[in-house]
Amino acid sequence: MFQEEYDVIVVGAGHAGSEAAAAAANLGSKTLLVTMSLQNIAQMSCNPAMGGIAKGQIVREIDALGGYSGIISDRTAIQFKMLNKSKGPAMWSPRVQSDRMRFAEEWRLMLEGTPNLDFYQEMVQGLIIVDGVVKGVRTSLGIEIKAKSVVLTNGTFLNGLIHVGDKQFGGGRAGEGAAHGITEDLIKAGFESGRMKTGTPPRVDGRSLDFSKMNEEKGDAKPDKFSYSDATTALVHQRSCHMTYTSLEVHDILREGFDRSPMFNGRIQSLGPRYCPSIEDKINRFADKERHQLFIEPEGWKTCEVYVNGFSTSLPADIQFKAMRSVVGFEKVQFFRPGYAIEYDYFPPTQLKHTLETKLVEGLYFAGQINGTTGYEEAASQGLMAGINAHLKINQKEPLILKRDEAYIGVLIDDLITKGTEEPYRMFTSRAEYRTLLRQDNADFRLTPMSFEIGLASEQRLRRMEHKLKESEKLVSFFRESSVTMAEANPILESKNTALITQGDKMFKIFSRPQINLEDILKLEKVQAYIQENDVDQEILEQSEIQVKYSGYIEKERNNADKLKRLEDVKIPEDFDYYKIKSMSIEAKQKLTKVRPITISQASRISGVSPSDISVLLIYMGR
Structure with missing residues (x-):
């Protein structure tokens, strides 16, 4: 069946595996994507959303590097929000609510349209390793497929064990079996392994909910998009999410099941994600809290299935159901399926190089939850970098290693490689010491030239980025060089309750004031004339505003970084x-x-x- 030797074999077709396969294939490597189910490529195993705090920056970086996640998120979005807009731009984080079924479908179609990429559905049961070098994979049917490099992106499937109350069964996620054999081969090769835990909430029938009792959560009035390319457009219509709360009554019902909870009775001993705890963990750790938020997220445009964000649990199904029926708006709720926890094998990432190649076996790369991370975005970024570096290595080219001051992806990988992790690692803006430099709006400036140089980002992408950069710099120079009179500036300053000027001043200085925003500066006739004459779009306006208003913060951050090093x-x-x-x-x-x-x-x-x-x-x- 497989006579030829592949350049790259990617094992697993989740977010990490899909990005890895796309990157390697687009760079020109003959690539094989092996998965246990071709129907579940890039499946959203947990919440139907992409982006969020720091995660949105990662999706923008993936897009700037030529990955697919941004494009697919835009094409399948049902709601867009820019989070943290009340804070500085280093904290702004894009997030989309996604149509779960269309997301997986779009990923498969894009991968099928990618040259140099083959597919095969079967379980990979082992690795072919000769003298410390990976030579291919072995499937459950005993088929050996040869390759120059292998990327493992096994997610939660390695010896996966699902828990619902006192019931437990093998599986990588609901309805799918666990993968066996790879962990054992890696341990034989000298790798250290561990166990981690994650969980997911119940899925419920939206027709059984009373949304009138909940708070409506709408998307942005002027939605943006993830991708810097022209391949997508911003949303015109959006679906609302909703928010409700647990209560002391709900908490008391949940406690009734604690004696049957695998988290409290010792069945689960591995650590779960600190920043996305189960509902039983929350009411146990924060016993003083009378309620917790629940975000009610639709699974798509047309389906009635709903995701209950904030109610992740492994309690017995009857307790889950009883407790949820006591939540406001859920009095008549019907379950599609209960929540569950899952334990799985991971390999401490200190065993990797910064390229994500293992130190013990040459040509073998790890990406995603196998490295102890959690989240679609963290996984996708690792997959992208592993696919890129696998291709570069077999072609005797220099690796692509992103530094901490170049990308959140660089922070993520450096944290994993140098610090390791004992609990599921999630990216936050606070993990990046250069976060003012690593904004979501400038990811293309930072990364597209690098990607173009290695052959992944297209020339069209590069030219678009260069045009945006040139026009933004021109506009900033216009603000620096242009003056405004008292008559022009003071009415605006007075309306914002900020000090008036007593003589003409540079527009840059006026614009730098924290009380003055883009809408204010656009009231000036000189600015309107410049915009019309130079055909300046909204993206360039927003980029220029950030450059003007936060130049001092950026410089201060560089100085602070230098002091920290000393x-x-x-x-x-x-x-x-x-x-x-x-x-x-x-x-x-x-x-x-x-x-x-x-x-x-x-x-x-x-x-x-x-x-x-x-x-x-x-x-x-x-x-």
Whole structure:
């Protein structure tokens, strides 16, 4: 069946595997994507959404590098929101609610239209490794498929075990079997493995809910999109989400099932995601809270299936149902299926190089949840980088390694490789010490030239980015060089309750004021004339606004980074009490107290201790 040797074999067709296969194939490698189910390519196993805090930046970066996630998210979106707009642009994060069925369909169609890419449906049961070099894979039917490199993106399928109350059964996700054999082969090759846990909430029938009792959550009035390309357009029509709350009554019902909860009776011993805890974990850890938010998310344009975000659970099905019927708006709820937890094998990512190639076996790459991460976006970005670097290596080219000041993807991979992780790793803006530089709006400036250089991003993409950059710089120069009179500026300043000018001043200086926004500056006739004459679009206007208003913050961030580097070897007293620092995160206090680092440098490498935590520690120590 497989006479030829492939350049790249990708095992698993989730978000990581799909991006890996697309990247390697688009770069010119003969690629095979092997999956247990071709019907479930890029399946959204958990919530039907892409993006979010820091995750939206990653999707933009994937798109800027030539990946597919941004395009597919745009084409299958049912709602768009730019989160954190009340904060500075370093925190702005795009997010779309997706049509789950169309998302997977669009991924499959795009992959089938990708040259150099073959598909095969079967379980990969083992690896062919000769003298420390991967040579291919072995399937459950005993078929050996040869390859120059292999990318493992197994998600939650490696020896996956699903828990619902006191019931447990093997599986990679609901309705699909677990994968066996790969973990055992890797352990024989000398790899260290571990177990992690994740979970998902019940899916319910939207026809049985009373949305009139809930808060409606609409999308943005002027929705944006993920992709920088012309391949997609912004949404015209959107579907609303809704929000409701748990209650003390709901919590009491949930506690009735704690004795049968695999999380509390010892059946599950592995760690779950800290930042997306199950509902039973939330009411146990935050016993003082009388309620918790639940976001009611439609699964698509036409389906009545609804995702209950915030109610992830592995409690017995009867307890789940009873508790949910006590939630406002859920009094007559009907289940499509109960929530569940799943345990699976992962491999501590300190066993990888920055290219995501393993240190023990040449030509073998890991991406996604096999590395201990959680989230579609984190997985997709790793898959993209693994696919790129597998292709570059077999063609004797320099690898593509993104630095921490170049991309969130660089932060993600560096964190995994240097710090490792003992709990499912999720990206946050606080993990990036250069987050003002790594905004969602400038990912194409940062990454498209790199991608074009290796042959992934198209010339059309590059030219579009160069035009945007040139026009943005021209507009910023216009603001720097153009003056406004008192008569032009003061009416605007007075309307914003900010100090009036007593003589003409540069437009850049006026625009830099925090009270003045883009809408205000567009009231000036000079600005309107420039826009019309130069045909400036909204994207360039918004980019220029950020460059004008936050240039000082960017410079300050660079200076702070330099200072932090000089203080890396500051000693920490052995008996230092981290809990007396009020402005440090709870997670940082826990981790620092447990590890007891000797130096600031060691402290900065602990997973869960953010750059801002280190800055607070330095300030407290008088440095």
